[in-house]
Amino acid sequence: MERVLGIGGYFLRAADPGALYAWYRDVLGVEVSEHGLWKQEAGPTVFATFEQASEYFPTGQQAMLNFRVRDLDAMLAQLRATGAPVEEPQDMDGVGRFAWVTDPAGNRVELWQPS
Template sequence: MGVTGIGGFFFRARDPEALRAWYAEHLGVGSVPYGMWETQAGPCVFSPFPATSDYFAADRPWMLNLRVDDLDDLCARLEEAGIAATRDPEWDMPGVGRFARIHDPEGNPIELWQPEQPA
């Protein structure tokens, strides 16, 4: 198959430089000014949702899901920075992992996923 992974995620922003800096500062995603970052190998879900899905806000056509290695620590650091991190035990899935949700400064939804470690 020729595809070996996702090479980038591109989206429009009202203030691209400020948003790029926010992602770099709070999530360690990308760098300023170019947005490059080395990712770790691991699972990646590519899944279109029905237009009527309520998994994320209906007024948003996408939700970014980021794999994390310590969900509790990251959520605590985000909350210290004034970024609300919502967790709901119903989102957690045995065999898949734990989840939290945040929004970037432009209101884009971000799901944080700590994959379950094999026993």
């Protein structure tokens, strides 16, 4: 059986795509080429499905982006300095620490510092 190799892209709709990209670049450090190619560090990726009524992320949001980070506390301080809405971190034994931010388009984004 042929298998996928990994996530090839993540696409977001926005009223102002340029401004939303600028937020991801300037606030989270996501740097992409002119064609949108992002060279990310190797590491684990979680693929999970949720019940339609799950409140883990807003029910009107069909998917949630999760970014791995090296230092969650430093990332949260950086986000707070920009005025981005940040939720307090939570620990999950054996998995790592998590926190959430809402992007300017209203998408809840998860930040994960693996154990």
